[in-house]
Amino acid sequence: MFYHDGKLQYHVRVDKPNPQFAKLLQQAIGGIEGEMRVCLQYLFQAWNSRGPQKYRDMLLETGTEEIAHIEMLATAVCLNLEGSSTAVKDEMVASNPMVEAVMGGRDPRHILSAGLGAMAADANGVPFNGSWVVSSGNIAADMHANVMAETTGRVLATRLYEMTDDAGMKDMLAFLIARDTMHQNQWMAVLEELGVNQTYPIPNSFPESLQNQDVAYKFVTTRVDGDSMARGRWTEGTSIDGKGIFTVEPGVPVGGVPKLSPADKEVHGQVEQGVRPDDGFIDKVKDFITS
Amino acid sequence: MFYHDGKLQYHVRVDKPNPQFAKLLQQAIGGIEGEMRVCLQYLFQAWNSRGPQKYRDMLLETGTEEIAHIEMLATAVCLNLEGSSTAVKDEMVASNPMVEAVMGGRDPRHILSAGLGAMAADANGVPFNGSWVVSSGNIAADMHANVMAETTGRVLATRLYEMTDDAGMKDMLAFLIARDTMHQNQWMAVLEELGVNQTYPIPNSFPESLQNQDVAYKFVTTRVDGDSMARGRWTEGTSIDGKGIFTVEPGVPVGGVPKLSPADKEVHGQVEQGVRPDDGFIDKVKDFITS
Amino acid sequence: MFYHDGKLQYHVRVDKPNPQFAKLLQQAIGGIEGEMRVCLQYLFQAWNSRGPQKYRDMLLETGTEEIAHIEMLATAVCLNLEGSSTAVKDEMVASNPMVEAVMGGRDPRHILSAGLGAMAADANGVPFNGSWVVSSGNIAADMHANVMAETTGRVLATRLYEMTDDAGMKDMLAFLIARDTMHQNQWMAVLEELGVNQTYPIPNSFPESLQNQDVAYKFVTTRVDGDSMARGRWTEGTSIDGKGIFTVEPGVPVGGVPKLSPADKEVHGQVEQGVRPDDGFIDKVKDFITS
Amino acid sequence: MFYHDGKLQYHVRVDKPNPQFAKLLQQAIGGIEGEMRVCLQYLFQAWNSRGPQKYRDMLLETGTEEIAHIEMLATAVCLNLEGSSTAVKDEMVASNPMVEAVMGGRDPRHILSAGLGAMAADANGVPFNGSWVVSSGNIAADMHANVMAETTGRVLATRLYEMTDDAGMKDMLAFLIARDTMHQNQWMAVLEELGVNQTYPIPNSFPESLQNQDVAYKFVTTRVDGDSMARGRWTEGTSIDGKGIFTVEPGVPVGGVPKLSPADKEVHGQVEQGVRPDDGFIDKVKDFITS
Amino acid sequence: MFYHDGKLQYHVRVDKPNPQFAKLLQQAIGGIEGEMRVCLQYLFQAWNSRGPQKYRDMLLETGTEEIAHIEMLATAVCLNLEGSSTAVKDEMVASNPMVEAVMGGRDPRHILSAGLGAMAADANGVPFNGSWVVSSGNIAADMHANVMAETTGRVLATRLYEMTDDAGMKDMLAFLIARDTMHQNQWMAVLEELGVNQTYPIPNSFPESLQNQDVAYKFVTTRVDGDSMARGRWTEGTSIDGKGIFTVEPGVPVGGVPKLSPADKEVHGQVEQGVRPDDGFIDKVKDFITS
Amino acid sequence: MFYHDGKLQYHVRVDKPNPQFAKLLQQAIGGIEGEMRVCLQYLFQAWNSRGPQKYRDMLLETGTEEIAHIEMLATAVCLNLEGSSTAVKDEMVASNPMVEAVMGGRDPRHILSAGLGAMAADANGVPFNGSWVVSSGNIAADMHANVMAETTGRVLATRLYEMTDDAGMKDMLAFLIARDTMHQNQWMAVLEELGVNQTYPIPNSFPESLQNQDVAYKFVTTRVDGDSMARGRWTEGTSIDGKGIFTVEPGVPVGGVPKLSPADKEVHGQVEQGVRPDDGFIDKVKDFITS
DSSP: OEEEOSOBSSOOOOSSOOHHHHHHHHHHHHSTTSHHHHHHHHHHHHHTOOSOHHHHHHHHHHHHHHHHHHHHHHHHHHHHHSSTTTHHHHHHHHHOTHHHHHHTOOOHHHHHTTSSOOOSBOTTSOBOBGGGOOOOSOHHHHHHHHHHHHHHHHHHHHHHHHTOOOHHHHHHHHHHHHHHHHHHHHHHHHHHHHOHHHHOSSSTTSOGGGSOGGGTTEEEEOBTTSOOOOOSGGGSSBOTTSSSBOEEEEOOOTTBOOOOOOOOGGGTOOGGGOOOOOOOHHHHHHHHHHO | OEEEOSOBSSOOOOSSOOHHHHHHHHHHHHSTTSHHHHHHHHHHHHHTOOSOHHHHHHHHHHHHHHHHHHHHHHHHHHHHHSSTTTHHHHHHHHHOHHHHHHHTOOOTHHHHTTSSOOOSBOTTSOBOBGGGOOOOSOHHHHHHHHHHHHHHHHHHHHHHHHTOOOHHHHHHHHHHHHHHHHHHHHHHHHHHHHOHHHHOSSSTTSOGGGSOGGGTTEEEEOBTTSOOOOOSGGGSSBOTTSSSBOEEEEOOOTTBOOOOOOOOGGGTOOGGGOOOOOOOHHHHHHHHHHO | OEEEOSOBSSOOOOSSOOHHHHHHHHHHHHSTTSHHHHHHHHHHHHHTOOSOHHHHHHHHHHHHHHHHHHHHHHHHHHHHHSSTTTHHHHHHHHHOHHHHHHHTOOOHHHHHTTSSOOOSBOTTSOBOBGGGOOOOSOHHHHHHHHHHHHHHHHHHHHHHHHTOOOHHHHHHHHHHHHHHHHHHHHHHHHHHHHOHHHHOSSSTTSOGGGSOGGGTTEEEEOBTTSOOOOOSGGGSSBOTTSSSBOEEEEOOOTTBOOOOOOOOGGGTOOGGGOOOOOOOHHHHHHHHHHO | OEEEOSOBSSOOOOSSOOHHHHHHHHHHHHSTTSHHHHHHHHHHHHHTOOSOHHHHHHHHHHHHHHHHHHHHHHHHHHHHHSSTTTHHHHHHHHHOHHHHHHHTOOOHHHHHTTSSOOOSBOTTSOBOBGGGOOOOSOHHHHHHHHHHHHHHHHHHHHHHHHTOOOHHHHHHHHHHHHHHHHHHHHHHHHHHHHOHHHHOSSSTTSOGGGSOGGGTTEEEEOBTTSOOOOOSGGGSSBOTTSSSBOEEEEOOOTTBOOOOOOOOGGGTOOGGGOOOOOOOHHHHHHHHHHO | OEEEOSOBSSOOOOSSOOHHHHHHHHHHHHSTTSHHHHHHHHHHHHHTOOSOHHHHHHHHHHHHHHHHHHHHHHHHHHHHHSSTTTHHHHHHHHHOHHHHHHHTOOOHHHHHTTSSOOOSBOTTSOBOBGGGOOOOSOHHHHHHHHHHHHHHHHHHHHHHHHTOOOHHHHHHHHHHHHHHHHHHHHHHHHHHHHOHHHHOSSSTTSOGGGSOGGGTTEEEEOBTTSOOOOOSGGGSSBOTTSSOBOEEEEOOOTTBOOOOOOOOGGGTOOGGGOOOOOOOHHHHHHHHHHO | OEEEOSOBSSOOOOSSOOHHHHHHHHHHHHSTTSHHHHHHHHHHHHHTOOSOHHHHHHHHHHHHHHHHHHHHHHHHHHHHHSSTTTHHHHHHHHHOHHHHHHHTOOOHHHHHTTSSOOOSBOTTSOBOBGGGOOOOSOHHHHHHHHHHHHHHHHHHHHHHHHHOOOHHHHHHHHHHHHHHHHHHHHHHHHHHHHOHHHHOSSSTTSOGGGSOGGGTTEEEEOBTTSOOOOOSGGGSSBOTTSSSBOEEEEOOOTTBOOOOOOOOGGGTOOGGGOOOOOOOHHHHHHHHHHO
8 A cells, every 4th residue: 555745755946947858758657667657567566476485575665655756856857847838939039040940849738738737758758658667577587678678868957957957847857867776776686696507598497408509608799790799708608697698790691481271262362373172261260150 | 871681581481371360460560569569670770870980780680570570571461461361261151250359340440440451550540659669778778678679579480480370370479489599699699799887787887876875776565564575586695786785674764754845826826725926927928928 | 221422510711821730639639539539439339229218319410410520520621631731831041940849840741641631640640549439238338438428529629719810720729619608508418317325336237235335435545544635525415326325444455365375286386386286287288189 | 856665556367367368358457448557647647736735735646646557457467377277267168268258368469478477468469658648737537537547447456356266266356346336426627626617618717708609509410301300418408517508400512612722743743733833942942951 | 510310210120139149239339340440530531621622522421321320230239139038038048058159248347337238349349449530631541440440341241240040130131241342342432543653652751762772672571481382462563552563581680789878777677687877857857847 | 571771762851851751751661551550461461372473472572571671761751850950040030931731840859858859640640550460361452452552652752742842852752652552553463463363252252142132233322302313333244253144223121120128237328228027147246256
């Protein structure tokens, strides 16, 4: 169960409201790199958690913290939209239409749909999409999804930090950037606990003998001349999981040319596509339906 | 530029066509864990690549290989759909409706829309979504996105492996599972090249002094009693990036209660919401439009 | 069946074409508050209508009227786009780039994809989404969905009215705003016919004795100190449906800590997550498939 | 800021796990009538709230409660998925394939993507969509959106109640159905506080004199014979808002036939569509770009 | 403006209700090949029409007819859902679970969300998407979009025809299939009016001399050995538009290796990606914002 | 299997980087008229191809070429974004904010999410959607889908050509426009090979005698006065497929008023909607589940 106190986790102050910056902040709310995604991702991972209790607890802790981050950002959007229609805009008329060119304009739906409030959408107004909420049932895969979310999230936050000179906004972003630092470290700490050699390849519960061992540590080059220019740690030495040796090899199509049967009569391709002798299957189905 | 030879990278053989398994395979084509995502993700990362040439080359290599994986899976879907309408189904009538219960039925659009072919959609027929293609402009964030994609992808492939007893399908999946092993190792090898202490926190080009250092290595507990039960590697010792010490602390709302101004008159909230004195902004805008 | 006469229900006149306003108008066509939603919602509710014939008739009447509203708005978009590329823009160069800042720019797809025509999308170019079309099979729930659509729709129309000084556009919007007034009243009139005490809680066909009566009229506070600051009509007196008395009570987690079983072996979590003894289920399924 | 205690608001017990019912429950999590929508809708409305503080407080209270509802339902999904792969299924083989026919099969992504966990998606696996989160900036419109969400939500919950005979699931649903009763009453209580005559038409801050009064209380029939069969409370008597008299009138197309200009040359319609004399606008733009 | 008479354009009769067939019919309502798409596509093309009036008239005629087709199909869904819960299902228990296997199960949202009504979604419950509504502003491109819609639509309808043995449903589908025949011919008749040589390449208003004539009639083979196996009408003879001669040639990458600059400092790639000397642009922007 | 050489099919040169033009180019990458759609459409059609081998080969050829087109356009986006933050912008401040007004602003996600790289999205940032990938299993329907894609694609490319004066961009677009010319001709060449009279109506494998012949060549007018103003090739003469004679006739609703049964008790409409006598079906289902 969840509780609230109506207060913000950290200061949210806007010195000069700026509706274009409100638009940019939406990416950190409802974008794929944003807080709605990490919040729901950690909560769903917690609720779906099977295995050691401490991981469920930890996910619930941080998932709950992230609700407060959405709250901070939504408040920041509201503050950037209010009053903005006056003072700042007046200056803008006089001197700096260029800002618009850099920023990409304000989101018209901040007025039309939200009446100067935040939305569950990204910086282009594209709605938040539940498909981004990853909870795979595999703790190591989930941790990688979380590291990934926090790295793209911190990259986003630093870009937002660069795009504003509002001291209040910079202060808020410096807080969120630091929390992303912690969370990157946090999910990587779980992976360290699990151990590299023991963890990979993920999932580690699938017997490695069942995979096609011939190609498990082979860098396949698809260069048309077969001579890869992409050499690095991944083309030589022991593999990262410690279970193989990296090699390089040109891709060869051992699978041959695929052969499909002619089209079934019942799905009505063109007659020129050929027709398999009628096997009466559809009729059989119809008999069942109508008998 | 790209080339093809019309052959499959590896054998795709279906001994007993099974339209329900065709539906499951769609997740590996057009699902968020699927091959369309990794293929396009690696190609866009390559095309957008700035910095050392070898990373662009490497991404292009593997992105091109993944096209062949979509090709293999699309062929597997086609083969599972063909002929399936007869022999296997006849057995099913007699003995095992339960299979249906486990598998969740076939995708009707495999008949209605695709005429027994593969689609750019997941196992529920939800279309592939371009938002899943991550290319952030930060090589380390991108590598984490790639590791994540390959871990959830390999988890998916092992589950598909469990769901079939078709020797041909198991052979194909054992190949794909092994390639996922390589690719997990490959992206981690790049991260190893970049180095842990040098790489984190990502992005490493943002001056750490600008983040709020007080909270950068602090595990914030949101338990209502302030006493976290989630202890582990992430609550003590040096942080993973080697730049801080993990501590635990209850969350405290230092931000206070947010205060928003009354609604602007022009966005037409209810009068009960209060109205800010008319500042004439909209009129000013209209003057511009109509002058 | 449906008929047309090729004429507009009301005047659509644009005195000064304005491509940015065309973009804003798109919200009223393909946005969630727009006319495509109400049109299709009323028509689907009519077509799905079970029960008194007069409700089906009424829904069909107004659903058909709404097609004419889409027609008017699409025409308004076209008129705002045409010629706009010349005269108005010339003025703009000289004097008012600020308008752009306020409005958020024009929709590039109005040129690129639609060739100066209207689209089935919102003010940000996000396509109309069929999930917004609510037809629940419960007449009272549907009426609430309709009132909701007309209230957010009228709010949108008044905001558009504020954003333009074009006399023709104001005239058209004054018409649409008035129709929204009628439609708000119309759906509320149905709810009045059904009666408040008889109608709620919706659905009224579910025996109230089967719900958990202890919590049916209790305002649960989730404030961390248990002392709600949100007092009003909803915390005291007879409930609106006349079937209970409003009270306030702190939320208490009577459900305890959830306990999930360890991960199934077959779905390949990590081994660290524990594994339930193999129950052979998947094998059993495979036997069915291959027998 | 938000807190948690890791416990469930109410009992979640599953006596006989049933993966098909897990699929149905997804509609109550990630469907348009589900708890993610109401949770985020109330929270965004709270965060965006301008006007009397008590409404912000109230929205925050109930938005926070709804997180606990998602938690309950996610737990219910997990419990319905676990163990289900064995005992219940064995019975199913023997006796009741029909259940499958009624229920529509299980969601394959519960295995493939979520490893027996809940997802942010509906009963068909269609992801949650942020466009459903309505926060309009108008308190009365928002309340209608909330009533609508709780009515379709309660209808959904009663249907789920009918679809199961699991005593634990019925107990949980009886709790959620009762909370929906409270929440329907709660949002209606706000509307009662605001008052009917004062509230409508929404928004009440737009001067009624500016709307086209001629058509504000007129039921327009679009029947081809002009003789409406849809008579009721909405065609006679004082309007619900007390500000007009309902009348009926056949629709008449006063707007005439729309006239659009020929296609602009620059957007490249076909030459047969006619071309407006080149006004050189695009060239003018290009001059700016290249100067 | 639009009118209705509440009657169906053609008979809709269901002899044996079948909820699985209701699910399949949804593809013809809200699927990409369905009637919502063609209806809205023709109406938007009409409303956006510039050029000869008769094309606008024609599009309005057929767009209006298509509303009646959605109405027929929605009615067919409703009829297939009603009563179905009893008689037919009883038979199903006894004899034919296989039907389920073929059909893919019923749509649970037909019960949960729509209360036995039709939805604005496809056969997998994926919502209708406005992006499918093509209105390009080029009459010839639009006609091709329409032919395409009617060909995939007729293919869908014939597959539905095969999937049922209900005499009423076959009668309805035979009507719709015939209308698709007319509409295929209709849009092709417009193209014939416009003429092949005059029409292509579309758009014909772009001066052909401005395209790269060297590659306008060249079939580029991407076979890795440069020897195309795909010979046909498109590799020899005069081109279809009569303006060129078809030839075949291996693809050659004349564009060379792309060279991108190092990452901008402000977008925070990793330092390993190199940094362009700080040009102070962001600072310049910030000056504007804060001045 | 697929190969690459890391080089561009044609020159991609940007003389004056322009981030707004980068935004416009996105429509040609991830928009419905763009290269991702045609690329994936041709590849899926190839992989799903049943019938003459040469069509599969041809589709694979051109699908592979299209990958190189995405590569070119992604490179063009990158080049338009780089450096752009300085020189060009400086000019813009001084002289031409109007360009912004015409173009609609830059895409903020090009900075925030992609770090100055291309995305799998359209010109409004709406993600690429897999539903656009048409592969119907009918070769003639597929060819029409391909012609349609190339016509809207070429229209888009010519509009982009008009929007830029950058010589490099014009050169690249002149190449792509010419390739669209070839591809329009190519797909039409297949249709010519198949023959008009033999091909239509599509699918030609459905016996024409089974369609409702009465309405197969009848132009139905829905004008409310029954007198169609839309006369042309489609209202007289032999039909295009040579199998009928075009006639005109007013639409008549022969289907009568639809009659639906009262709502089922179990789906909980309102009691006012009437209730069918309880048939005990749901109980029967529950017996199965719990027995």
